[in-house]
Structure formats: structure tokens, C-alpha cells
Amino acid sequence: MSVYTTVSHDSLQHWLQGYALGQLVDFQGIAAGITNTNYxxxxxxxxxxxxxxETLHLDELPYYLSLMSHLAKHGVAxxxxxxxxxxxxxSILAGKPACLVSCLSGGDVSQPSPAQCxxxxxxxxxMHKAGATFPQKMRNPRGPRWWSRTAQQLYPQLPADVAESLREEIQFQDSHRFDHLPSGVIHADLFRDNVLLDGDNISGFIDFYYACNDILLYDVAIAVNDWARRDDGEMDNELARAFLDGYQSERTLTQEEKACWPVMLRAAALRFWVSRLQDLYQPVCGELTYTKDPEAFRHLLATHRHRTEFWLA
Amino acid sequence: MSVYTTVSHDSLQHWLQGYALGQLVDFQGIAAGITNTNYxxxxxxxxxxxxxxETLHLDELPYYLSLMSHLAKHGVAxxxxxxxxxxxxxSILAGKPACLVSCLSGGDVSQPSPAQCxxxxxxxxxMHKAGATFPQKMRNPRGPRWWSRTAQQLYPQLPADVAESLREEIQFQDSHRFDHLPSGVIHADLFRDNVLLDGDNISGFIDFYYACNDILLYDVAIAVNDWARRDDGEMDNELARAFLDGYQSERTLTQEEKACWPVMLRAAALRFWVSRLQDLYQPVCGELTYTKDPEAFRHLLATHRHRTEFWLA
Structure with missing residues (x-):
């Protein structure tokens, strides 16, 4: 359930007078979503x-909303x-920063087909191409510096084998640099629940509140780690290939990107492993967090470590 | 028929590579429209x-297209x-300045109902309220200076009674000033064929290529002169009232505006009477003009001159 803040008919009607959208007819809460309240x-x-x-402040929103507006203006769904x-x-509604966006059709899928991937x-x-002309910049708040610092805080709380494995992976990533790869605006959280599909058509990417400037291939790895991951935690080669074929139909990966792909898949898995460990071991008091199992990403990392085929030879 | 410029599949496909819109599936000419080619x-x-x-230059387009983008961003249809x-x-396609816009549903109506008005x-x-934050400015190229100058050129060619009547109306307008009325971005050509309706809902205003900064009430008068005009050339009080009620549900007219309304209806009729006389008597060689009868506006002006009730007492 995601209606944390209740809006009254009168306050919404009054707030809507600030828009060119006519008169309020009806409104109802949306159950989906974890962090924010949606109607x-x-x-x-x-x-x-x-x-x-519920957590972002009013002055943090212009970057994300301007980015969405820029992408929509360029025809990105x-x-x-x-x-x-x-x-x-x-602006503020019911004491919270609030915005209105166009309503998209479709819904998310839990078992995507190759065509959907x-x-x-x-x-x-x-999105990566259209983002190239977006003038604002945002540092990735969940980059290597963040995961190293967070891991340092977590080690004392973690079981020995988990701590060891995490330390190893961070050392491995520290020995790799991606600064030479193409960078730009990335979504940084393009999991299956952040894409609305209408059959095989994309009706829209949603939830841009982790978007930032970073390595484009990192964004691809985050998405492939989720879209091509089966229920048993293993990667599905067909789905991964379909995703990458689709991506490369619009932007061909460079040789340097292809060479970095196996390491990038591990970096993308590491980032979510760390944030889930943090959610589990260091929950923020009063914050509305729906804790997901970190083990899925530890398992995924192990899979990537032992993988020999990476669909991008 | 409005396909003056033919676009080839290959050139369109190539041009579309500059957009984030995927691959070309199909395209076909649109018969509606007079001045430009649409697909x-x-x-x-x-x-x-x-x-x-077909007539506007590439460097003239940014104002109109930025305005449409601004209005769409504000939820104006x-x-x-x-x-x-x-x-x-x-950008240039097939030798002509070209743009892509989102496709709207609906169609225009020739016999609008009061609800549609x-x-x-x-x-x-x-639109008038949302235009207030549009930063660019455009002088009205069809204002009092234009109609006076154009009339001067036309007088020698016009039948004596038409010239006399035109001279009288221009003198009448010259004796009125509207500088004290609210101004802003106006559409300036909101005739029935420039609004797409889906039942009683507006799916979109189109054809913004006369948009400019001018008196808001002038825009209302241009629209009412068309939306409330019956086939017999007389004004339909019910349609006019419905239009103005709708307008005032979002922006109440000031006392100064109400006082100017009868004169403004005549100004709006004069503007189109003059441009139609110009199209008829001074056609631009090689320009794609579909000449409409100027008499309709002369008749409308006569109606307004003798009208005593103006729905805005």
C-alpha cells in the first residue's frame, strides 16, 4: 500500500486551480509504489x-522532473x-512536495518475453541518446565511493563469509576503471517494476528518482541484471541477448564497452547488493522502506564471477 | 489536397534517425490543411x-514550436x-523546413454544439493563462498598422461601396484603443477548422502559425466570430454565450474588457475581411492560397454594427 499521505477533495481541487487542467472530477489512491504516495x-x-x-525535498525535484520533461519532449516513452x-x-500539497504527470497505459511485467526485453x-x-542534450548534471549518489563507505560501516554487522565476499568484490571493482567509457544521463534503476509495457510496446519508463550522470554501460548492466534474471536467480541468455540486441539497434556498443561488460555486470549487482544489505542491517528509522532480500544479488554476483559466456564476445 | 511536397520512404527513414522514435513503419499524406504539407x-x-x-522559413519556426511545446507542457490541449x-x-527534409508533432485524436466540427463552444x-x-509564462515575444503582423496599410493598397481596386465601408470601419477602429486591456499570447486564428474535438472534449488546438502577443479579448472575438456564426452569416446568441461562459469559467473578463467587447468583435471581423480582400484582389503569385469569400466578414461587420445585445451586458 502506498498512500502514506491523504489528500482531501477540497485541497486537491484548490491546488488544481494552479494548473490549466480544468476541474477535478475524481481521484483515487494507487496501490503500487513503495516510496511515494500516488493518486x-x-x-x-x-x-x-x-x-x-515522502522523502525527496521540493528543491531536489526540479532535476528529475526537468529530465522527464526533456525525455518526453524527445519522444522517449x-x-x-x-x-x-x-x-x-x-509545489506543496498536503504538506508534501507534489507533482502531476501524464497518465500512461500499460503495466509492468514480471516474466518478460525476449520481444519485451x-x-x-x-x-x-x-533514452541515452536523448539525454545527451539535457543540460543539467547530477552526480551518482550510489557510486563506488558510496558502496565502499557503506561497506565499511556494514562489515562489523555482517556474517563473516558475507563480509569476506563483499570485501573481495569491492577490491575487484576498485582495480577497474570505467572513465574511458561513454557516459551520460542514466536511469540507474530500470528494473522490471519501473517499465510500463502495453503488449510488446513500451508505454513508459517510470521512477526516475535515481537518475544521474554516469557510465551508460552501467545503466545497461543494471537493467540486464534484472530483465534477464530468472526466478531461480540464474541469468537467461536469450533474454539478455534480446535486451542487448535491442539496445545495439539504436546505439552500438564500442569495443571498450564490450571488454568491460563482464566487470560492469558485477558492478551493477554490487550496487544493489550493498543497498539491500544497508536496508536490512541499517534500516533508517521512520523511513518507508520495503526490505528486499540482499541474497539475490550476492547470488547474481557469484553467477557473474563464474560465467564464461557474456553475450558480447 | 495538401501534399505539395512529396517525401520518399528512404529520405524520411534517414531523417528519422535524428529522432528517438524508433523505425519507420508507414507514412501517408493528409488531405486536410491548406498552406502546408502534412503526413x-x-x-x-x-x-x-x-x-x-511551404512558406515559413526554418528560422521562423522556433517561436511557434516552442510555444506549442510550452502549452503542451502546461496541459493545454x-x-x-x-x-x-x-x-x-x-530541420530540413525534402528541401523544406519540417517538424514532427504528437498525433491527436478527434476531428474538426462544422456545426458546433453549445457544449463544444x-x-x-x-x-x-x-491557453491564455498558460501563455503568461512563455518567455518569447512576437508582434502581431496582422494588427491595425497592417490593415490600414493593406486597405490603402486595396482602395483603388475595390468597388466604391466596399471601399467606403472598409474606410469607415478602419476609421471607427482608429478611434478606439485597447492598450489598457489584458494582453498575452494569442492563437489569433482559432476558427473551427483549427480545433480537434473528440465528442465534447478538446483534443487539441492546432495551427499556431499566427500566434503572437496581443490583446487577449481580441483572440476571444476572433474565435467567437467563427464558432458562433451560423451558415446564414448571423451570430447565434446561444453559441456565443456558451463560448463566453466557458471562457469565463477559467478567466473572468474585466469590466474594461466587457465594455470593449462590441468594438472588439468588429476589429476581429475587420482583420479577416481585409486579409480575404487581399487574397482576392492581390493574390501572391505562386503562393498556395485557397481564396475564401471576403463578403462573409463584411456581412458579419454589418451585423455587429447594428447589434444591440452582446451577451456581456
Whole structure:
């Protein structure tokens, strides 16, 4: 359940007067989503999604919302934020930073087909290309510096074998540099639950609140680690190939990128392993976190370590 | 028929590589439209409208396309231009300035209902409010200076009674000033064929290529002169009232605006009477003009002159 903040009809109707969207007809809470409160809002002009941000502050939102607006303007499938009469994408509603975005069709899929993986890969490449002209910059707050620091804090709490394995992987990543690879705007969290599909068509990437500037191949690895991972935790070669074929239909990977691919898959797995360990061992008091099992990513890392075929030879 | 410029499959496919819209699936000419060439373009991502500009130059387009983008971003129903990988809304295709915009549903109506007039009025007010934050400015090229100068050139060619009537109306308008009324971005050509309706819902205002900065009430008068005009050339009070009620549901007219309304209806009729006289008596050689009868606006002016009730007492 994701309606943490309740909005009254009167306050929403009043807030909507700041927009060119007509009169409020109906609104209802959306159960999906973990971090924020979401509502479907119907006005005399159409249907929108209202998000009330439970952790992000008002001054942190312009980067993400401007990025979504930029991508939508370039035809990349994602929600388009609506600007109000003061030309802002976000303002305070019910005490929380809030925004309205266009409502997309479709839903997420838990068992994607190769055709769907291909479509997601292709749209991700389009996103990377369209992001090239986005003028704002955002450092990745979940990069190598973050995972090293976080791991240091975690080691005393972790079982010995987990700590050992984590230390090993961080050392391995420390010995690799990706600065020579193409970089740009990345989604950084393109898991299956952050893509709305309508059959095999992408209706939209959602949840851009980890987006930042980083290595493009890292974004591909994050996505492939999820889209091509089977329920048993193993990688599905067919799905991974379909994803990469789709991606390369719009942006061909360089030789340098291909050479880094096996290490990048491990880096992408490490990042989520660390954040899940952090959620489990150092939960933030009062923060609305839905703790997921870190073991899935430890297992994935082990799989990548012993893998010999990487679909990109 | 409005396909003046033929685009080949290969050149369109190549041009589309500059966009994040996937691969070309199909395209076909659109018969509607007078000035420009339009195509429906279907790609693997969706359906768009391609416009090739037959008279406007590439450097004249950014104002209109940025305005449409601004309005769409604010939720005003209009086509959203798609930016290419160089972040431009327009570039050359088949030797002509060309752009892609989102494809809207619906169609135009020749016999609008009061509910439809109300919806158009309301959306026009939303457009006026959303235009307030658009940073670019454009002088109205069809203002009082233009109609006076054009009339001077026309008088020698016009039948004596037409010339007399035109001179009288221009003198009448010259004796009125509207500088004290609210101004902003206006569409300036919101006739019935420039609004797509889906039932009673506005799917979009189109054809923004006369948009400029001018008196907001002038825009309302241009629209009411068309939306509330019956086939017999008389004004339909019910339609006019519905339009103005819709408009005022979002932006209440000031007392100064209400006082100017009868004169403004005449100014709006004069502007189109003069341009139609110009099209008829001074056709531009080689320009693709579909000449409409100027008499309709002369008749409308006469109606307004003798009208005593103006729905805005």
C-alpha cells in the first residue's frame, strides 16, 4: 500500500486551480509504489498521476522532473510532468512536495518475453541518446565511493563469509576503471517494476528518482541484471541477448564497452547488493522502506564471477 | 489536397534517425490543411504528424514550436513538437523546413454544439493563462498598422461601396484603443477548422502559425466570430454565450474588457475581411492560397454594427 499521505477533495481541487487542467472530477489512491504516495487524478481535461514525495525535498525535484520533461519532449516513452501557472513542475500539497504527470497505459511485467526485453533495450538506448542534450548534471549518489563507505560501516554487522565476499568484490571493482567509457544521463534503476509495457510496446519508463550522470554501460548492466534474471536467480541468455540486441539497434556498443561488460555486470549487482544489505542491517528509522532480500544479488554476483559466456564476445 | 511536397520512404527513414522514435513503419499524406504539407508518420514507437512548411522559413519556426511545446507542457490541449537529437524542433527534409508533432485524436466540427463552444472557450482561457509564462515575444503582423496599410493598397481596386465601408470601419477602429486591456499570447486564428474535438472534449488546438502577443479579448472575438456564426452569416446568441461562459469559467473578463467587447468583435471581423480582400484582389503569385469569400466578414461587420445585445451586458 502506498498512500502514506491523504489528500482531501477540497485541497486537491484548490491546488488544481494552479494548473490549466480544468476541474477535478475524481481521484483515487494507487496501490503500487513503495516510496511515494500516488493518486490517479481525473479532471475535465484528462487523467493524470499525482505523486506526493515522502522523502525527496521540493528543491531536489526540479532535476528529475526537468529530465522527464526533456525525455518526453524527445519522444522517449516516460510520463510528462505538467507545469503549473507559475511554470513549476512541483509545489506543496498536503504538506508534501507534489507533482502531476501524464497518465500512461500499460503495466509492468514480471516474466518478460525476449520481444519485451528487446523493446526495453531499444528504448534505453533512445533514452541515452536523448539525454545527451539535457543540460543539467547530477552526480551518482550510489557510486563506488558510496558502496565502499557503506561497506565499511556494514562489515562489523555482517556474517563473516558475507563480509569476506563483499570485501573481495569491492577490491575487484576498485582495480577497474570505467572513465574511458561513454557516459551520460542514466536511469540507474530500470528494473522490471519501473517499465510500463502495453503488449510488446513500451508505454513508459517510470521512477526516475535515481537518475544521474554516469557510465551508460552501467545503466545497461543494471537493467540486464534484472530483465534477464530468472526466478531461480540464474541469468537467461536469450533474454539478455534480446535486451542487448535491442539496445545495439539504436546505439552500438564500442569495443571498450564490450571488454568491460563482464566487470560492469558485477558492478551493477554490487550496487544493489550493498543497498539491500544497508536496508536490512541499517534500516533508517521512520523511513518507508520495503526490505528486499540482499541474497539475490550476492547470488547474481557469484553467477557473474563464474560465467564464461557474456553475450558480447 | 495538401501534399505539395512529396517525401520518399528512404529520405524520411534517414531523417528519422535524428529522432528517438524508433523505425519507420508507414507514412501517408493528409488531405486536410491548406498552406502546408502534412503526413501521418507511424514508427515502432507511435504515430506522429509530419509537417513540411511551404512558406515559413526554418528560422521562423522556433517561436511557434516552442510555444506549442510550452502549452503542451502546461496541459493545454495541442500537439507537442518532438525534439531531435540536436534538441531542435525543426530541420530540413525534402528541401523544406519540417517538424514532427504528437498525433491527436478527434476531428474538426462544422456545426458546433453549445457544449463544444463552451469547451473551446474554456480551453482558450487556459491557453491564455498558460501563455503568461512563455518567455518569447512576437508582434502581431496582422494588427491595425497592417490593415490600414493593406486597405490603402486595396482602395483603388475595390468597388466604391466596399471601399467606403472598409474606410469607415478602419476609421471607427482608429478611434478606439485597447492598450489598457489584458494582453498575452494569442492563437489569433482559432476558427473551427483549427480545433480537434473528440465528442465534447478538446483534443487539441492546432495551427499556431499566427500566434503572437496581443490583446487577449481580441483572440476571444476572433474565435467567437467563427464558432458562433451560423451558415446564414448571423451570430447565434446561444453559441456565443456558451463560448463566453466557458471562457469565463477559467478567466473572468474585466469590466474594461466587457465594455470593449462590441468594438472588439468588429476589429476581429475587420482583420479577416481585409486579409480575404487581399487574397482576392492581390493574390501572391505562386503562393498556395485557397481564396475564401471576403463578403462573409463584411456581412458579419454589418451585423455587429447594428447589434444591440452582446451577451456581456
Amino acid at each position: 490517479f487524478v481525473t479532471t475535465t481535461h484528462g487523467r493524470y498521476v499525482l505523486t506526493l514525495f 516516460c510520463p510528462a510532468p505538467i507545469a503549473d501557472h507559475s511554470d513549476r513542475f512541483a 528487446r523493446a526495453v533495450g531499444e528504448m534505453l538506448a533512445q | 501521418f508518420v507511424t514508427t515502432t514507437h507511435g504515430r506522429y504528424v509530419l509537417t513540411l512548411f 495541442c500537439p507537442a513538437p518532438i525534439a531531435d537529437h540536436s534538441d531542435r524542433f525543426a 463552451r469547451a473551446v472557450g474554456e480551453m482558450l482561457a487556459q
